[in-house]
Each structure stands twice: as C-alpha cells, then as structure tokens.
Amino acid sequence: MNRIGVFILIILSSCSKKEAAEKNHIEDKDSLVQNIEIHTQEEEDTASIPFSQSLKENGYLYTLKGLESPNGAINFKSINIFYRNKLHQKIIFDTVSVLNEREVVFNVDKDANFDGFNDVELINWAGNYAYSSSFWLYNQKTKKYDYYKPLDTIQNIKIDTGKREITSDYHIGPVNTYSKIYQWKNGKLLMMSAHIEEEGDVIRMYRKNGKIIVE
Numbered sequence: 646m647n648r649i650g651v652f653i654l655i656i657l658s659s660c661s662k663k664e665a666a667e668k669n670h671i672e673d674k675d676s677l678v679q680n681i682e683i684h685t686q687e688e689e690d691t692a693s694i695p696f697s698q699s700l701k702e703n704g705y706l707y708t709l710k711g712l713e714s715p716n717g718a719i720n721f722k723s724i725n726i727f728y729r730n731k732l733h734q735k736i737i738f739d740t741v742s743v744l745n746e747r748e749v750v751f752n753v754d755k756d757a758n759f760d761g762f763n764d765v766e767l768i769n770w771a772g773n774y775a776y777s778s779s780f781w782l783y784n785q786k787t788k789k790y791d792y793y794k795p796l797d798t799i800q801n802i803k804i805d806t807g808k809r810e811i812t813s814d815y816h817i818g819p820v821n822t823y824s825k826i827y828q829w830k831n832g833k834l835l836m837m838s839a840h841i842e843e844e845g846d847v848i849r850m851y852r853k854n855g856k857i858i859v860e
Contacts, residue, residue: 693720696746702753703763703783705733709751717745724765724781726790734789736781741769750778757796758782758829759809765790775800775815795834799827810837820844 693712696719700707705728711721724736743749750768757764762783769779777800781790796802800815800823811827811834825839836857839850849860 696721698749698751700751700753704728705753707751707753707765709749709767711742713746719743719746719749721767724767726765736765736790736792741767741779743768743771748776750776755804756806757793757804757811758834759806760785769797774817778802793834799825 693714696709696711696713698709705726708725708727709721710723710725711719713719720740720742721738723738725732726734726736748768748771750766752766754763755766756762757766757780760783762785764783765781766778768776770777777798778796780793780796782793783789784791799811799813801813803812803814805812809828813823813825813827816822820842821844822842823839824841826837827834828837829835835852836850837852839848841848841850851858
C-alpha cells in the first residue's frame with residue numbers, strides 16, 4: 646500500500662473515533678438530562694399536596710389555595726373569589742404560611758372597618774401566645790377587596806361592632822402584657838389607648854387632640 650492510501654486510512658479511522666466519542670457524549674448528556682427531569686418530577690409530585698378551604702358569604706364563594714408539605718406546614722398561594730360561578734377577584738400572596746392546619750385563620754364574616762360590609766381575613770403570623778392577620782376591606786365602589794396593611798401587626802385582634810373598636814390583648818412571656826384599643830378616624834385606623842406592663846414597669850398611652858400622650 647502506498648503512502649497516500651495509508652494516510653487516507655488514518656484520517657478515516659480518526660474521524661470514526663471522533664464521531665463515536667461525540668455520539669457517546671450526546672447519549673450521556675441526554676441520559677443526564679432525563680435523570681434530572683425524572684428526579685425533579687418526583688420531587689414535585691412528592692414534596693407537597695394541594696391545600697384548599699372554601700367559605701360562602703355575601704353571595705360570593707371564597708377559596709383559599711395553597712400547598713401542604715409532608716410535615717404539615719401550609720404555604721398559602723391565593724384566595725380566589727367567585728361570583729355566580731365566575732372568577733371575580735384573585736388575591737395572591739408572597740410568603741404566608743402556618744405550621745399546621747390548626748393554625749389556619751380564614752374568615753369572611755367580619756366587618757373590620759364598620760362600614761356595613763364584611764371583609765376578608767387571613768392569618769399572616771402565629772406564635773405561642775398570639776397571632777396576627779391580614780385584611781382585605783370591601784370596596785363599595787369597585788365591589789372588590791383592598792388590602793389594608795396597618796391591620797397586619799395587630800395581635801390577637803378582636804372586632805367589637807357594638808363599640809366600633811378593635812382591641813388587641815396579648816403577652817410576651819409570663820410578665821409582659823399589652824392591651825391596645827384602635828378606632829377608625831377619617832378612613833384610617835388609629836391607636837387610641839394602650840396599657841403596657843414590661844418587667845414590672847407600667848406604661849399608659851392615650852390619644853388627645855390627635856397626639857399620643859405617654860404616662
């Protein structure tokens with residue numbers, strides 16, 4: 646065999662090895678991608694299950710949606726509000742969760758701003774001795790619910806429609822206690838008075854002429 650023939654055989658052999666190596670690399674890559682997809686799918690299927698709770702009030706259907714993890718914790722995702730079987734409004738959350746279903750507070754039968762229309766309440770934090778909720782207040786003009794952030798941090802909230810007051814009573818540890826009263830003024834919620842006991846010290850606060858007085 647002449648030198649040219651040998652050279653051609655070497656080139657052909659080299660090309661065949663390169664094609665085989667590339668084919669094996671592609672097959673390995675496809676196999677890896679498939680394994681990742683299967684593993685991801687298995688995680689999605691087993692990590693959590695859908696959570697749902699529905700209430701009927703005011704002619705509407707309110708459905709709380711979320712995901713429940715294997716340890717029982719629930720991560721809320723949205724509240725879907727239906728009117729005559731059609732989606733009327735969707736409220737979406739970022740990071741709202743509870744440790745178990747016993748901590749869920751979801752109500753649509755409270756009038757938080759005393760305007761004659763019930764509002765939407767959903768828990769946003771739960772502790773050992775207290776909890777707080779977020780509220781969406783019914784808007785008579787738009788017939789939808791508007792989020793009112795100042796209500797978020799009022800612990801153990803109680804709505805007294807008779808006195809048209811919102812009260813908050815809670816304690817931190819065995820000796821620190823807090824009692825606060827709120828009222829609506831010109832569409833805004835204001836703290837009117839507070840009685841606080843911390844480490845044996847007593848603090849009294851009340852609103853006078855639009856200002857908070859501390860004693």
